[in-house]
Amino acid sequence: MNAPETKQRVFDPMDYLRDLYEEIEPVYSYRVRTPEEHAEWAIQWRAKLIELLGGFPVQRAPLDPEIVETVEFDDYVRERVIFNSRANMSIPAYLLMPKERNGKIPGIVCLPGHGPGKNTIVGYTDDGMPRGDIGGYQNDFAIQAARRGYAALAIEQAAFGERNGQQPKQDGCHVPTVNALMLGLTMIGIRVWDARRALDYLVSRREVDADRIGVMGISGGGTTTLFSAAVEPRFRAAFVSGFLCTFRDSIMAMPHCVDNFVPGIVRWGEMYDVAALIAPRPLFAESGTNDGIFPVDAARFAVDRARRAWDVLGVPEQIGHEVFEGVHQFHGVGGFAFFEKWLKNG
DSSP states (O other): OOOOOOOOOOOOHHHHHHHHHHHOOOTTOOOOOSHHHHHHHHHHHHHHHHHHTTOOOSSOOOOOOEEEEEEEOSSEEEEEEEEEEETTEEEEEEEEEESOOOSSEEEEEEEOOSSSOGGGGTTBOTTSOBOSSSOTTTTTHHHHHHHTTOEEEEEOOTTSGGGOTTSOGGGTTHHHHHHHHHTTOOHHHHHHHHHHHHHHHHHHOTTEEEEEEEEEEETHHHHHHHHHHHHOTTOOEEEEESOOSOTTTTTTTSOOOGGGOOTTGGGTOOHHHHHHTTTTSOEEEEEETTOSSSOHHHHHHHHHHHHHHHHHTTOGGGEEEEEESSSSSOOOHHHHHHHIIIIIOO
16 A cells, blocks of 8 residues: 655745745845936835834934033043933933044944944943953944044944833843834834934034035844935945845844844845945945854845946936955945045045
């Protein structure tokens, strides 16, 4: 007697979800051929992206800024500042201002990645001790920016550092993020609004040129950088370190913090479609060859797909990508050179 034929059945939901991803043709996948088509596509896609992020307040709350500490270093002054993001939420930050200035200078909103927060990009170790030299996986990039002549505003991202509340340090994002989701918000959306208010603060400073403000971040800061530049045209240039990739090969392929997720986004656009919203403004990305959570081959693919927007708009030189030998860390060599050309001197 022959055994009954075994049916092929799928038990693993990830097999089903991967197949579903491959079947989807995102609504705003970049199929643009002319600058006029790009303009219409950008209006519609940006509006949808803001909706997916949870939307933003209709009115901006007064910044009500205060400087609560000033510390001088050899070549820059560091101010500890606090300003409002929303009517009932404030942002602590450090503003690093170069001592040598000639007129108004360009500014950069500096966004730290996962970890102890802003302190690790302004000269402190993970345990809060002053660092003697530039170091750590984020390489104190706010200090590097100030030493290159920028007003560098290092803000505390929501659920990091001082804004971690009572959550365990290693899992500070989880509880506020799932609460945000229950309220129809996303942590990325909350952080993007904070970055936009940080831009407002830099604009309010008489030392800063309001027409030359960029945004820069690594990892979780790179996430906020990409989405902030996509929805806020006042950011004149963006430098994304250790993030620009594909959702398929990074966020959807391995365990990532829940704060990286935007419900339903891949039905509307891939990560390179988000990046394309930045065009024609300058965008630079960097990727480590051994980055285990944002694989370099997928990063190359994503930048190549995004590049089509700059090609359509006739400014292919205003998007750049550096692949460096290293892991998930801030490199900055090509990125700072790119900002020098397109933000500082542009």
